Amino acid sequence: MKTKLYLTFGVSLILLFAGCGDKKTDQPVENTKPLYELMKIDSFPKFDSLRAFAHLKKQVEFGPRVSGTESYRQTKEYLISVLSETGALVTQQNFEATVPTGETLKFTNITASFKPENDKRIMLCAHWDSRPHADQDKDEAKKKTPIPGANDGASGTAVLLELAQILGKQNPEIGVDIVLFDAEDYGESGSLEGYCLGSKYYAANFPLKFRPKFAILLDMVGDIDAVFNREPVSVQYAGDVVELLWRYAQSLGNWRFKDYRSQQIYDDHVPLNEAGIKTIDIIDADLVGGDSSNPRRGYWHTTQDDLSNISIEALYDIGRVLTGFIYSLKIN
């Protein structure tokens, strides 16, 4: 997944001015409610980070989530069963895609919808596949081995599974779609084409009745020292959502959400944004490229992306922010 992005994003804003003959510029502006806002609430459900960690561990224990393998099949069954138990409407979007090796493989995007009839809704997403080859591994012999993907894949998925369990017990005001994309990480360095195949398919064949007002993507959120800087593609397409969420996280005293810009990341939020679904990426972007100043954090796309880098506190920190954010959110 996620290579540095050297593409330029051409966003053309076309402002249409309706010609209204008699312009009364001194009239007071009526009722300019923001599209969405955060309400003050007394409390919100607890995010159980031990359960989130158990979901993460379970995925890693199944083994690589690479299409066609037994571990892939078992993980898919597990994800669908956990999501179904929450009472959400769970749907599978099956598709085939040709990966850079030339093989055509079968994939599945999984959606769990809470309050599917409510058009005031948001989407929370992560990728559930894991990279089929550890091409960044220092050990030449391991470069073709699939990665454990404890952080890259399983962490975001685990947080969303726990959130689904919370949402199932106590519905928030808004509707929520939790989407687990397949086939995010089949790309090869030097080309973006093989990445994000699941979200590309989802965006091109949008399977739900209502589009979300915006979406939040989680990727690599479980590292002991996880830090979330503001990611440039997210800022460009959905700057207001970045602002709202970062401010909220900081108001809770969460030190992981910083106001610096991260490097630009190619992740599932790019196809979604290009298809008009406003999406932010919460990602520990410093890991991408493997050039973190902390040697322990050099495990991106290697066989070292395992449980040893994960902390329950990091899962708690991100999970608590998202829980509070969802229950405070009002869509106007």
Ligand SMILES: [Zn+2]
């Ligand atoms: Zn990746």
